[in-house]
Amino acid sequence: xxTFDIEAEGLRALNSTLHAQAANTNQTHWEIVNPKGSHxxxxxxxxxxxxxxxxxxxxxxxxxxxxxxxxxHGSVGPGTxxxxxxxMVVVEGDASQYAGATGHxxxxxxxxxxxxxxxxxxxxxxxxxHGNIGHMSAFMAQSGNLVVCGDAGEALxxxxxxxxxxxxxxxxxxxxxxxxxxxRPEHLTLLEELLGxxxxxxxxxxxxxxxxxxxxxxxxxxxxx
Amino acid sequence: xxxxxxxxxxxxxxxGAPRTMPIQSATFSNxxxxxIRRAAATGIxxxxxxxxxxxxxxxxxxxxxxxxxxxYPLEGYREKCETSVTLGTRFAKxxxxxxxxxxxxxxxxxxxxxxxxxxxxxxxxxxGTSTTTGDGGMTEEERGHSNKLVYQYLxxxxxxxxxxxxxxxxxxxxxxxxxxxxxxxMLLGQKISDRVAEMRNLPKGIDQRSACRHPxxxxxxxxxxxxxxxxxxxxxxxxxxxxxxxxRPYFDTTLAVKAGADVVVLDGMQGGTAATQDVxxxxxxxxxxxxxxxxxxxxQDLDMHREVQLVVSGGIRTGADVAKAMALGADAVAIGxxxxxxxxxxxxxxxxxxxxxxxxxxxxxxxxxxxxxAGITTQDPELMARFDPIEGGRRLNNYLKVMxxxxxxxxxxxxxxxxxxxxxxxxxxxTMEAAAMAKIPLAGTDWYPGKPGTSx
Numbered sequence: 198x199x200t201f202d203i204e205a206e207g208l209r210a211l212n213s214t215l216h217a218q219a220a221n222t223n224q225t226h227w228e229i230v231n232p233k234g235s236h237x238x239x240x241x242x243x244x245x246x247x248x249x250x251x252x253x254x255x256x257x258x259x260x261x262x263x264x265x266x267x268x269x270h271g272s273v274g275p276g277t278x279x280x281x282x283x284x285m286v287v288v289e290g291d292a293s294q295y296a297g298a299t300g301h302x303x304x305x306x307x308x309x310x311x312x313x314x315x316x317x318x319x320x321x322x323x324x325x326x327h328g329n330i331g332h333m334s335a336f337m338a339q340s341g342n343l344v345v346c347g348d349a350g351e352a353l354x355x356x357x358x359x360x361x362x363x364x365x366x367x368x369x370x371x372x373x374x375x376x377x378x379x380x381r382p383e384h385l386t387l388l389e390e391l392l393g394x395x396x397x398x399x400x401x402x403x404x405x406x407x408x409x410x411x412x413x414x415x416x417x418x419x420x421x422x
Numbered sequence: 423x424x425x426x427x428x429x430x431x432x433x434x435x436x437x438g439a440p441r442t443m444p445i446q447s448a449t450f451s452n453x454x455x456x457x458i459r460r461a462a463a464t465g466i467x468x469x470x471x472x473x474x475x476x477x478x479x480x481x482x483x484x485x486x487x488x489x490x491x492x493x494y495p496l497e498g499y500r501e502k503c504e505t506s507v508t509l510g511t512r513f514a515k516x517x518x519x520x521x522x523x524x525x526x527x528x529x530x531x532x533x534x535x536x537x538x539x540x541x542x543x544x545x546x547x548x549x550g551t552s553t554t555t556g557d558g559g560m561t562e563e564e565r566g567h568s569n570k571l572v573y574q575y576l577x578x579x580x581x582x583x584x585x586x587x588x589x590x591x592x593x594x595x596x597x598x599x600x601x602x603x604x605x606x607x608m609l610l611g612q613k614i615s616d617r618v619a620e621m622r623n624l625p626k627g628i629d630q631r632s633a634c635r636h637p638x639x640x641x642x643x644x645x646x647x648x649x650x651x652x653x654x655x656x657x658x659x660x661x662x663x664x665x666x667x668x669x670r671p672y673f674d675t676t677l678a679v680k681a682g683a684d685v686v687v688l689d690g691m692q693g694g695t696a697a698t699q700d701v702x703x704x705x706x707x708x709x710x711x712x713x714x715x716x717x718x719x720x721x722q723d724l725d726m727h728r729e730v731q732l733v734v735s736g737g738i739r740t741g742a743d744v745a746k747a748m749a750l751g752a753d754a755v756a757i758g759x760x761x762x763x764x765x766x767x768x769x770x771x772x773x774x775x776x777x778x779x780x781x782x783x784x785x786x787x788x789x790x791x792x793x794x795x796a797g798i799t800t801q802d803p804e805l806m807a808r809f810d811p812i813e814g815g816r817r818l819n820n821y822l823k824v825m826x827x828x829x830x831x832x833x834x835x836x837x838x839x840x841x842x843x844x845x846x847x848x849x850x851x852x853t854m855e856a857a858a859m860a861k862i863p864l865a866g867t868d869w870y871p872g873k874p875g876t877s878x
Contacts, residue, residue, distance in 0.1 A: 209654070212655075216657065236651065237650050237654045240651050241584050241587075256644075256647045257638075260651050276639070276651075280579060282583055298637045301623070314637065317637040358625065358628075414628040414629065415611060
């Protein structure tokens with residue numbers, strides 16, 4: 198296992214060292230110590246490595262991740278795993294705003310709560326939150342799955358496209374064009390797999406599903422124009 | 423009464439008294455009334471492409487003084503007049519070197535056909551300049567054919583991915599654009615083909631509206647951290663541009679520099695869009711003429727003029743416009759609409775088809791409908807087949823060459839051996855408005871409105 202002290206060696210050295218790891222690297226386990234809330238830790242990774250961050254991080258931790266597994270043993274600032282392509286990001290603590298924003302793929306697991314705009318503009322990522330999520334989550338979410346074991350804040354799924362939202366607890370309010378949808382067997386199967394991937398002990402049958410009413414997909418025009 | 427029986431207009435009233443002439447209202451003009459009727463029939467605002475069509479103070483309102491007794495001109499063709507520009511000298515490991523200071527502005531694949539994007543890449547590469555992606559991701563056509571490609575980072579993040587980020591030559595964070603400062607993108611269902619839908623991860627055929635704000639940062643303090651992330655992902659190699667619409671150029675430029683930009687791109691209200699509400703295009707933002715000096719003043723106040731480069735756009739058409747923008751302090755310009763016209767957009771050879779669409783060559787702006795007879799602003803396979811990317815590239819290169827030669831002609835006449843050496847002192851203004859906006863003396867005077875120390 199490689200240990201990297203970000204306080205001693207700096208952010209630039211950390212990211213360029215991690216970027217230098219090839220697909221077949223033998224140095225597959227990394228431990229990052231003294232993160233102390235630094236921004237842009239472990240961003241742009243593109244190798245099947247596992248990175249354990251021992252502490253809390255600032256903005257955009259694991260941004261644009263590909264292939265790597267990034268495990269934060271603390272809480273994370275805004276935009277964690279933003280635009281993730283593949284791989285996995287696990288947060289032991291809480292997440293600030295925009296967690297998993299615009300993510301195209303991969304899995305983001307937040308074991309605590311997530312703040313507002315969780316999964317905003319998500320494009321294929323799977324986000325599993327053990328706790329609650331804040332307001333305006335999944336705004337304009339295009340595809341992928343958002344699983345919330347706790348409650349959701351105001352305006353969930355506003356202007357939603359084709360993403361699927363599963364919430365176990367209460368939803369303070371639904372955003373424009375977001376509606377509750379029937380939970381069919383294929384959704385239960387999918388949700389069970391997601392809950393397993395996220396290490397949740399919740400039962401799929403306890404969740405409700407929300408999605409787009411698809412009423413905002415085309416302009417409302419009064420006649421053939 | 424005899425006239426009336428023949429159906430001719432009556433120019434006399436009862437008893438032979440003269441009638442008033444029918445007078446059209448300047449307020450309720452025919453175009454205004456037509457728009458009211460259109461709104462009443464459809465219940466939706468007018469959406470169109472292009473930039474502001476209203477008459478605005480512009481570069482036409484400035485003139486170069488030229489050399490004479492007190493200035494020494496350079497010999498055309500014989501004496502050197504450099505045109506190169508380097509963008510991204512502040513922080514990037516690999517700044518962009520361009521042979522000419524005219525770049526191609528961001529236009530999306532989706533708004534434009536794949537062939538049109540290819541032609542822009544071909545023409546720009548031949549001319550030694552850069553082209554720019556748009557709100558729809560990077561296509562192979564444009565990456566393959568563009569020697570220097572600027573990758574736009576937009577609120578929608580359609581198609582955004584770290585691999586394209588790393589194979590870009592620069593990154594342009596789009597905060598706004600001149601056609602709609604404060605507005606998001608639009609691409610209507612007619613143009614969301616399978617390929618466009620797949621690149622954007624959207625259902626086919628929907629009327630797509632992009633967000634107007636970025637999803638994961640708010641304000642310049644956040645943007646500074648976002649730029650740190652993008653630089654870390656790309657190992658500090660790429661110049662990072664920030665593009666803003668012409669709104670509050672002094673403060674916008676100041677904050678862009680504060681956030682860490684290598685280059686500020688400033689787009690006036692004449693700058694085009696693929697599709698936006700007409701009310702937005704015509705009523706929000708400032709003309710580029712009013713923006714340049716304020717942006718330059720911001721850079722000078724920060725001691726960053728020429729260190730952070732300024733690229734301006736919005737209504738650049740000729741080498742004279744290029745020279746004037748640079749004399750006002752810009753390092754380079756960008757063209758969008760002009761490049762499309764060079765490719766063949768709005769060409770009178772398609773007049774019969776423009777007529778069939780209810781318009782005429784030069785006025786065609788319903789680019790969002792995807793029926794472009796020239797095959798440029800469309801995703802329709804039959805229309806796209808009309809457009810030859812190789813011929814389009816040749817035409818764009820020729821046009822860029824002419825603009826450069828024209829700008830050099832002016833610079834030499836002003837005694838300048840590099841376009842960057844043009845300066846406000848080389849200019850005069852023809853109108854009070856242009857004098858005030860560009861802070862250039864009115865022709866024949868040493869005064870412009872607002873000149874320090876000259877208030878009444």
